[in-house]
Amino acid sequence: MVDVVVDPGVPPEDAQLLRDSRQVLLKMRHGWAPEPRRAISSSRHRMIAAFGTVAFFGVMLGIGGVARGLGLLMLVAIGIPLMIVLFVRNDLPEDEDDDDEDERVAYEQLRWYEGRYVLTEDLDEASARLLARAQRAIATVTTSRVNAEGLLDDVRNGVMLPAQEWEIARLLAKLSALRTKHRETVSQGLTPEVEAVAAPLARALDSSEEAVLARVEALERYAVNVTDAERAFVAHRQIEELRGRLHQYEELVAETGADTFAVPELERLAVDADRLEQALRRSVSSAHEAFGHLEP
CATH class of the missing domain: 4.10.860 (DNA Excision Repair, Uvrb; Chain A)
Structure with missing residues (x-):
């Protein structure tokens, strides 16, 4: 699971700095700021x-x-x-080591991006599980060979999937914060009047979680289709390799007089290759269709 999810709109260099500065971000979350540089001693x-x-x-x-x-x-x-x-x-620095200076430099850049990143620590347990599911689905797609070979829309994947990850993480962070506060209030005990108001608010939290869950499940359906296409792609490649060596098998059978080896069985490789190619096309088409449901 990625520890820091960054808004895709953040410049790449700053986004990488955010991902690499998790400990500084955690300190900033708790109100930390570096002390001003000291004047001459x-x-x-x-x-x-x-x-x-x-x-x-x-x-x-x-x-x-x-x-x-x-x-x-x-x-x-x-x-x-x-x-x-x-x-x-x-x-020579007097009371400041390299780590302090690195944190100071990071702080000066990172403080401008509050609200543009989400830490796993910002999520409650249920939200963290949902984000992990979304990230696994995205990794399935982005690391697949069908995506690397351009059989999927890799350009749109490169834009849409990070946007989906960010939107899911952002919504889950807001949901987690509000749900935590809601539980703290409810745990103190409610009068009937307050309970009548709190119950609809709790349902609002639940419905929001269901909406985010629908986004995650759409990603997972896309990942399943990509997995199917991946299997068909691998099998198709293997069949093509075998079919490319078919004449060598035929020559060997003819030269050795291995009559028990049925040449027609070898020729079925061509049929299997065609069948797998059609299956690959159907799988890729299904993946494209599933991808369409991710778009807002």
């Missing part, structure tokens, strides 16, 4: 002040002709090494 302030002091005295000493050499010596002996240390230290 007090130790760095002291270093800057020290460098400024050395430079100042170096300049002041350098104003007098006699002391110019001493001022330059102070700058070279103290100021320049201090400046090197300052810049080296400035390049």
Whole structure:
């Protein structure tokens, strides 16, 4: 089961970042946000002040002709090494490791996509099962050889199936959140007046789940048709391979005088190949018809 379902409208690079950043998204779900980057530390302030002091005295000493050499010596002996240390230290992170910085960068990008992704943690148990069923059906289609060979409408599959997955996940997330709140309220005990209102609302939740279930079952019917086409496709390929070697079998039978081997049985391969080709066409046609029911 995919842990993060992303709105197909999200740019591909950002969508992949969303899928790869599940732990950050979970933290964000609980209100986490990275702390602001810290300003220059007090130790760095002291270093800057020290460098400024050395430079100042170096300049002041350098104003007098006699002391110019001493001022330059102070700058070279103290100021320049201090400046090197300052810049080296400035390049090193103080209280922040690489993981924190990666999470900060991810947060800056991901916070714009709230509402454009669904985590499995957003779903209650029943909804998670429904989403898993939908994803299994979609995987059956997208990984099939008939889809890879272009016997199905692979372009429309590439657009429609992710859209279906997202819509199912989005609706199930809303259903889960509302159903959880509804159960919390009901568990506290209801007066007859409130119960009269709560009962229709519970039925509304049930009918919404049934509507999503109908979407999932439509996907599963499509996947069943694709599975049938897959079996016919594989069998047709195998028969074609055998039929391509038919003359070799016939030659071997003739040369060995194997009269007990009935050549007509071999010739039935041609008939079987035709039959399987027709079955494949019917299966693909049925799959196309089932796919049509997925469209809004």
